[in-house]
Amino acid sequence: MSRKNQTILITGGGGFLGSHLCERLLDEDHDVICLDNFFTGSKENIRHLLNHSGFELVRHDITWPVYLEVDAIYNMACPASPVHYQHDPVQTTKTSVLGAINLLGMAKRLNIPIMQASTSEVYGDPAVHPQKEEYWGNVNPIGPRSCYDEGKRCAETLFFDYYRQLKVSIKVVRIFNTYGPRMQINDGRVVSNFIVQALKNEDITIYGDGSQTRSFCYVSDMIEAFVKMMATPHEVTGPINLGNPGEFTMIELAEKVIKLTNSKSKLVYKPLPKDDPVRRKPDISKAEKILDWHPKVPLDEGLEKTIAYFKSILKK
Ligand code: UDP
Numbered sequence: 001m002s003r004k005n006q007t008i009l010i011t012g013g014g015g016f017l018g019s020h021l022c023e024r025l026l027d028e029d030h031d032v033i034c035l036d037n038f039f040t041g042s043k044e045n046i047r048h049l050l051n052h053s054g055f056e057l058v059r060h061d062i063t064w065p066v067y068l069e070v071d072a073i074y075n076m077a078c079p080a081s082p083v084h085y086q087h088d089p090v091q092t093t094k095t096s097v098l099g100a101i102n103l104l105g106m107a108k109r110l111n112i113p114i115m116q117a118s119t120s121e122v123y124g125d126p127a128v129h130p131q132k133e134e135y136w137g138n139v140n141p142i143g144p145r146s147c148y149d150e151g152k153r154c155a156e157t158l159f160f161d162y163y164r165q166l167k168v169s170i171k172v173v174r175i176f177n178t179y180g181p182r183m184q185i186n187d188g189r190v191v192s193n194f195i196v197q198a199l200k201n202e203d204i205t206i207y208g209d210g211s212q213t214r215s216f217c218y219v220s221d222m223i224e225a226f227v228k229m230m231a232t233p234h235e236v237t238g239p240i241n242l243g244n245p246g247e248f249t250m251i252e253l254a255e256k257v258i259k260l261t262n263s264k265s266k267l268v269y270k271p272l273p274k275d276d277p278v279r280r281k282p283d284i285s286k287a288e289k290i291l292d293w294h295p296k297v298p299l300d301e302g303l304e305k306t307i308a309y310f311k312s313i314l315k316k
Helices: 016-027 043-049 089-110 146-166 190-199 219-230 250-261 285-291 299-315
Strands: 007-011 031-036 055-059 072-075 114-119 170-175 204-207 213-215 240-242 247-249 267-270
Touching: 007 016, 007 089, 016 031, 016 043, 016 219, 031 043, 043 055, 072 089, 072 219, 089 114, 089 146, 114 146, 114 219, 146 170, 170 219, 190 204, 190 250, 190 299, 204 250, 213 250, 219 240, 219 285, 240 285, 247 250, 250 299
Parallel strands: 007 031, 007 072, 031 055, 072 114, 114 170, 170 240, 204 267
Antiparallel strands: 213 247
16 A cells, blocks of 8 residues: 555445545545445535545445456445444345455455454453453344344454455454544434434433443544554454543443533433443554554544534534
8 A cells, every 4th residue: 555546445435434534545645436325324424525536436235246446445334333234134244244255356356455344343242351352252143233243253254264265465453433523413323322412402312321331432543543554564464453442431421422512411211222232442452563553532522523513414
């Protein structure tokens, strides 16, 4: 990835992370092919890029083969919020597994690097804390989250078999909870839910007793890590954890959001979704060492930027 002006395919380029990555690579003078079926991606996320001379948009579903000539692939395509990936679980597994097969085939044919957006969900409801890459996880194979968790795990298997057997340059990153502008308003995720509820002075929905923890990474930090990972030599395959190790309970998050929005919202308690992980926090020592990367944006600062975004969306 040292040569500039490459043509880079971003699957899921219309999504939250994908659209930020499109922008970043265009800024670096690459040409970008953004591929999306717009199941959860949105044209609004990329509308401002449509007139950019380096930008092309392809409406396509990666569960079907695709033939393009590119220099690198970022595979970001898959619904990622529990509400969306559980809406059509069969399609979710197909997206991860058939999508990986189709794109790895392309990477092999073209002899180009491919990055897989994997997930902290491969650790399931982790019995080890914080999660290191060596931990194999605690995943229910037949639950409501399995379509996503097992789909992503199988995709990792395919990536590593293409590396070992067919010498494809793979880059597997395990993304922990990430937030920022362009999260979908109806995504069902905790950061977007809490901010939208607080801005509307509606009740803030805490699932369970709110003592479960997550670690939240601001989107710009995550995109920086993707670009650094793609620039690594063939031998660097990952899997590598990417996230912000700051750990917060959902109650703490709700209190922060209420404070930053000056909201009158009250907390209400709802049942905890099945198989909801109790604790999650990445061990990012590998990313720090291999990528010389550390997230820079503290939660309060990232929340302020995200709140500003949702304020502008709610005004429309
Ligand atoms: N959550 C919550 N209220 C909401 C949405 C989510 O308390 O309105 C909780 C959810 O049960 C989980 C955590 O927040 O424990 C993070 O949920 P999210 O869907 O954002 O992502 P996950 O990490 O579970 O994939």
